[in-house]
Amino acid sequence: MIQLDNYRALVAECSVHHAQLVSVSKDKSVADIQALYNTGQRVFGENRVQELTAKATQLPNDIQWHLIGHLQTNKVKLVAPFIAMIQSIDSLRLLEEVDKRAAENNRVIDCLLQVHIATEETKFGLSDGELSAMLSSASFQALRNVRICGLMGIASLTDNQDQVRAEFHSLKNLFESTRKHYFGDVTHFSQLSMGMSSDYRIALEEGSTMVRVGSLIFGSR
Numbered sequence: 001m002i003q004l005d006n007y008r009a010l011v012a013e014c015s016v017h018h019a020q021l022v023s024v025s026k027d028k029s030v031a032d033i034q035a036l037y038n039t040g041q042r043v044f045g046e047n048r049v050q051e052l053t054a055k056a057t058q059l060p061n062d063i064q065w066h067l068i069g070h071l072q073t074n075k076v077k078l079v080a081p082f083i084a085m086i087q088s089i090d091s092l093r094l095l096e097e098v099d100k101r102a103a104e105n106n107r108v109i110d111c112l113l114q115v116h117i118a119t120e121e122t123k124f125g126l127s128d129g130e131l132s133a134m135l136s137s138a139s140f141q142a143l144r145n146v147r148i149c150g151l152m153g154i155a156s157l158t159d160n161q162d163q164v165r166a167e168f169h170s171l172k173n174l175f176e177s178t179r180k181h182y183f184g185d186v187t188h189f190s191q192l193s194m195g196m197s198s199d200y201r202i203a204l205e206e207g208s209t210m211v212r213v214g215s216l217i218f219g220s221r
Ligand SMILES: *Cc1c(COP(=O)(O)O)cnc(C)c1O
Pocket: 024, 026, 047, 068, 069, 154, 195, 196, 197, 198, 212, 213, 214, 215, 216
């Protein structure tokens, strides 16, 4: 069941902050996605390749699908023909595979680099050091069919709002310094994807340009 009031409030808040809303539809039915689409939402996020491709074939083709979950290199070819953005790039090897498959499809694929900001060890993402090593490498600079549009991060799962805020704040700082250092004259490095149902407000206050919200819109899983 779509929580229409929550959705409308969220759209309004995002618009105040000039941020984009990615509605996270993992575990949700094609009918629920279609219903939200019918209210005007076009950007949807999924975290599993198989679920994403199965849904994409059954839904309107002007949906912009974002992959937000860990991506295995052997699955890149399945999403390369249609994916609007891959938010979960966490290695150079993965980015090279995306570049290769994008080229095969005559596409340039928009990507975000996922940075590890949470204290939990289970969350995927690059460390600050891995991020700069990747951006400085010759192999990175040789890539032609990926466009790096910014950074993505997931805060710790905690009730401690100060901690969440501090994590978002440091990601924002990393985003600014990365842009300055590696992307100075490249204007498409402009997206900072942070914030989910429980912490999107803090994320917007800390400079998020893209929130990924699921349960608040679709009801809890
Ligand atoms: C599930 C998920 C979300 C959305 O989470 P909600 O708490 O349902 O809003 C956002 N980002 C990622 C990477 C996710 O896997």
